[in-house]
Amino acid sequence: MTDPITPVLSANWADERAWKINNYERTGGYAALRRALRMAPDEIVAEVKDSGLRGRGGAGFPTGMKWSFIPKDNPNPKYLVVNADESEPGTCKDIPLMMASPHTLVEGVIISSYAIGASHAFIYVRGEVLHVARRLQQAVAEAYSAGYAGKNILGSGYDLEVTVHSGAGAYICGEETALLDSLEGRRGQPRLRPPFPAVAGLYASPTVINNVESIASVPPIIANGPEWFASMGTEKSKGMTLYSLSGHVARPGQVEAPLGITLRELLELTGGMREGHQLKFWTPGGSSTPILTDEHLDIPLDYEGMAGAGTMLGTKALQCFDETTSVVRSTLRWIEFYKHESCGKCTPCREGSWWLVQILMRIEAGEGREGDIEKMLDLCENIGGRSFCALADGAVACLTSAIKYFREEFEQGFHTPAWELFPYERSALFAAPARTATTGAHA
The missing domain is CATH 3.40.50.11540 (NADH-ubiquinone oxidoreductase 51kDa subunit)
Known part of the structure; x- marks a missing residue:
């Protein structure tokens, strides 16, 4: 590891009219x-x-x-x-x-x-x-x-x-x-x-x-x-790169650093999580990469380090969520995005993402049923790796990893709405949604 900050691509970003x-x-x-x-x-x-x-x-x-x-x-x-x-x-x-x-x-x-x-x-x-x-x-x-x-x-x-x-x-x-x-x-x-x-x-x-x-x-x-x-980076992941920090962090933005730096180091450089809160889970490369938790703060943010942790470096989009965030809610929003953005060419992606949204909406509303988690994992198995492109793989990665680390939160959705367990107004990431009385679905 060389210096913690290596401004190369971003060296002139603050210059006067740098785009000229x-x-x-x-x-x-x-x-x-x-x-x-x-x-x-x-x-x-x-x-x-x-x-x-x-x-x-x-x-x-x-x-x-x-x-x-x-x-x-x-x-x-x-x-x-x-x-x-x-x-x-x-x-x-x-x-x-x-x-x-x-x-x-x-x-x-x-x-x-x-x-x-x-x-x-x-x-x-x-x-x-x-x-x-x-x-x-x-x-x-x-x-x-x-x-x-x-x-x-x-x-x-x-x-x-x-x-x-x-x-x-x-x-x-x-x-x-x-x-x-x-x-x-x-x-x-x-x-x-x-x-x-x-x-x-x-x-x-x-x-x-x-x-x-x-x-x-x-x-x-x-x-x-x-x-x-x-000379920058690690043995197999060379050079500097742009890391994007967002979410419940004190100072979100881009940090250019050598590959192999850890999230703990990046948070120390940018002021850490928002005051009075702790990291709960984070994405190493955007929503299409399996999530990690605070147990993974010291894993090198390079291709090999992330692969060893069962995820991917992806685009280095480090979305950091604190303890006020509902994993069920976040995962539902991600899956809704992939359902909406599916081109519809592949049946597993087109139909599977739709069904995942229906089940996740039930769980978020506290109306989950026994077997819903197993049903979602089965759907994920039949979606990932069975389409023309990696959109389907990314769509299921966030869900399977969320269940892996926070299964109890999904189980709580069998009897308690997520917005009661994690009031959304406490989270800076989400506005308070309007809810219907019958299904808990958002208006």
């Missing part, structure tokens, strides 16, 4: 691009491989290896697609990055496109965040004006078109193949694989799809060298 190209260049911006254009594309791929950079969107797949899967003998054009469709509940790292310093991403896009031989790059941004889309469009326009994008970039002979594309508002489009369908103008639904995007992605051509933070990490790697990047 002149201010970005003043702090060394686009110097990495100039160096990259003097290198062979394969050398860039090799440096990214040597750095140990792993995908920051959740899966943690080695970025350089992903780039190397692009077939060189394919006559079709090659594309880079940046997945900026951030919409995982609790995840809030990519949007602040794009708002504060969009040129960090744009420079990464140009270097990465050059490395894989792409002549067209797309940044697929969530449609609801119109302010982010406008800032990205402005940054891309500035890059064109400065000669960093377009024809004959910096006299190198390399041409690249960069397009900012706004999605139509669907969580499922965060899944890479559903994103490709949406980008092509079709309904966003996951594709059956193989073929994989590296072989037949956008417009049936070789395509690399990477998360915003993954691509934004490329310029500092090229500027400082792979050894510099690999």
Whole structure:
């Protein structure tokens, strides 16, 4: 472990008008691009491989290896697609990055496109965040004006078109193949694989799809060298990353630190839980990752540490809940989200998530029945791993882990409403809901 705080991607966030190209260049911006254009594309791929950079969107797949899967003998054009469709509940790292310093991403896009031989790059941004889309469009326009994008970039002979594309508002489009369908103008639904995007992605051509933070990490790697990047983090989880703290914490926000830091350390850096309260449970990577408890405060927040604890690092969205929070209520809200956002293509996901919501609503209202917990676990077993994409897996992960650690709370739902056990007005996360007298369902 190196220093507890490593501001690299976030180093200029507090600067005056950091999103303007002149201010970005003043702090060394686009110097990495100039160096990259003097290198062979394969050398860039090799440096990214040597750095140990792993995908920051959740899966943690080695970025350089992903780039190397692009077939060189394919006559079709090659594309880079940046997945900026951030919409995982609790995840809030990519949007602040794009708002504060969009040129960090744009420079990464140009270097990465050059490395894989792409002549067209797309940044697929969530449609609801119109302010982010406008800032990205402005940054891309500035890059064109400065000669960093377009024809004959910096006299190198390399041409690249960069397009900012706004999605139509669907969580499922965060899944890479559903994103490709949406980008092509079709309904966003996951594709059956193989073929994989590296072989037949956008417009049936070789395509690399990477998360915003993954691509934004490329310029500092090229500027400082792979050894510099690999010196941070742990043996198998290299580099720095953005952790997002939210919930019942004293100071929520983003903290950039080396992989392998613990939640205890992050809480100490940010003032801990809200005054007078204790941590009850938390998500390491957003709502689609199995929850953990205060017993896991000292487990390294890296890919291996989280896997060892039976969960995933995911997007490093650390939602922290204190003792005032009902696990049943939180899980119900998460499952409602996945039910609503299911694209409907797979029967287990479409129907199973609906039934989970019905049972959880009964339990929340204190009207649970004997066997409901076993029925939910059986449903989870028939949902997870039986769909085209990982949405179903994420949907059941929060529930199965909640039952694992807090089964007694679900059992209390057989006779006592959750809002009596945990009055919602005590929790800063939830407004007091209106309830009907008959079922306890929310109006």
